[in-house]
Amino acid sequence: MDSLAFQIKSAALAVGYEKCGIIKIADMAGYEDKLNERMEYLPQTKPFYERFRGFAHLQDTYSWAKSVVVCVEQYGKYQMPDHLQGLVGKAYLFDSRIDEHTAGYQASLQFEAAMQKMGLKTEAKRKFGITAVRWAAVKAGLGIVRRNNFFYTESGSWVHLEAWLIDQELELIDTPTVKACSEHCNRCVKACPTASLAKPYTMNPLSCISFLTTFGGRDLPQETYNAQMGGWIYGCDACQDVCPMNKNRWEATGEFPFLAEISEHISLEKILSMDYELLQQILTAKFFYITKDDVWKWKVNVINAMVNEYQEKYKEAIYAACNNSHAKVRKMAEWAVKKLNLS
Structure with a gap:
């Protein structure tokens, strides 16, 4: 393992991320094939998906970028207000992207500062993402995408992903331990309203x-x-709530900052x-x-x-x-x- 790559991963885990991986920026090229495949199957989605084509060509905008660092943050560990179940999607309730009061937001800042202290040039878009994070996370071996299109680790799909571009060519690929979906399972498709x-x-x-x-x-x-x-x-959480691979994955041990006050x-x-x-x-x-x-x-x-x-x-x-x-x-x-x- 490259010593710098190891330092990056160690810094990510130290601030609270569940997983961290690094891929070469060239590994994002295959994302364009997936976009084309989706648009070919659903032509009406072309105007929607065309906006993301740049995710496969990051160096057109960031010529200095050589690798993508991707991290996993688990959010399925917070107490869920009962009256919001079926009303507001969980990913949005526990979203830390722009909320400076949250541990996730602070972890993001600390991790980026740690990478810069290592001498790395970094770039991220905390609000909407700088690249296709699910694709990057899969390429880094941090988990898999299941039949409902969501990314899963051992924590289920109750995770957020975040990515940074860096100016060093590094690679840190893990091997996912979660088992694949059964070809006979169709619960998510049936549950989609x-x-x-x-x-x-x-x-x-x-x-x-x-x-x-x-x-x-x-x-x-x-x-x-x-x-x-x-x-x-x-x-909406319909396809995630029925997924067998999410069973018993929500821990509900902590309180998300100010959610109780907002939920009132x-x-x-x-x-x-x-x-x-x-x-x-x-x-x-x-x-x-x-x-x-x-x-x-x-x-x-x-x-x-x-x-x-x-x-x-x-x-x-x-x-x-x-x-x-x-x-x-x-x-x-x-x-x-x-x-x-x-x-």
Whole structure:
């Protein structure tokens, strides 16, 4: 093992990462073949996936880069507020990418500083990632991608991945110990509410609930899958929750910073009645896929969830939303009144 590579891994483990590997930057080239394969099978996804082609050609932007360092952070160790199960995806609840109060965020800063102290030039994009992290993690032998498209280690799929470019050509490849999916297991495909997971290892991001509740779903009354979205208002865990390889993998031993305080404000009724300024203050800083300009989308997602899992107590809140200050929310509420035959 290269001594510098060993130092990098040791530094990663010392700050709390579960795993660390290093691949040569040339190993990212194969990612483009996977992109082309996906776009060929699902042509409608081409505009979505074309944005990621640069991940296979990192040196076009970072000519100095020679290797990719990829680390695994386990988040399946925190206490999950019961009332958020089936409402908000776990990966977003325990997201440390931009939250400086979290151990994951601080570990990222400390690890990057450690690599720079070793004399390495580094580059990362903490918020959205500098390259295709699942591909890099698989090439580094840190785990495998299962039939639901998620990356797994011994901790299951409840992990975050982070990558850095460095200016030294190094390699540190591990051997995954997790067993492959059974070819006879189809639970994740069957569990996908919108059939976004069209077949094992293949999904259509444009119909994924996580996409529809964040970047997509801009006209939910006309959305083909609005009923299949169920009670989710941000993200979805359906294909991960049913996976046998995730059974007993959640440890729930720690508290994620400020999640308990934030979760008190997250319910369908509270979000729909909350004024926009407070909604921005409480939710946008953490759940950044819905920006401040699009904060109305929280209320639209909530109304859709109320329709799908209707209770009599939602009636007055839906009626009130018909007079909301935002046209998108009013339109959604009026659709809900008609859909539920409340008038």
